[in-house]
Amino acid sequence: MRGLVPQLENPSPYVTRLPAVLQEDEFLQRWLTAFDASIAPVLSVLDNLDAYVRPGTTPADFLDWLASWVDVELDEEWPVEQRRRVVADAAGLHRRAGRFDGVLETVQLIAGPDAAVDVVESGGTSWSATARGALPGSPDGAVRISIAPGPGASKASGSKAGAAEAAAEALRRRVERAARRVVPAHIRIEIEIAGA
16 A cells, blocks of 8 residues: 655755745745645656556556556455456457467466366367268357366365355356456356365
8 A cells, every 4th residue: 555655855846946046035945845745745656657557566556447447357355466467467368368378368367376277168160071071079169167276265265165165156256257258259158166
């Protein structure tokens, strides 16, 4: 969280910009010092603006705002490092939406770095090399996503079976919401969470 920086100074005080004859006025010096104190945080933000728009350096409370720039929804329960990764990878994931690698990477980001993710698709096209032959692939047009949550997920969900089931259901909803954004609309999505 951001806060005040103690003893932050204006890099270019207003008093130094005055003509020499006015710089000697004690009242004017005190009066302009108050303006220096109020403008210093603004100048500091402007000087460091590039840090606010980089996912790796932006303050944690700015991540949601930055995520809205790249059309990503962040879960408040994710650790800050995972939220930063999702925002940083969003542009590349948008470029790969609808492709196998895009679906796999999106689900991996949502499930967390320790989760084992497997995506099986029925294929984009199908034809037979022989006349009147059987078509390859499955005819139903589905993407099957299997997730085995990592060891950290079981600790976070607690030891109770009800808590583990609730955590698995929450993960399934998050993955389904994310997969709907990257899987073509006519494709059915099946999600399986191991241990649920």
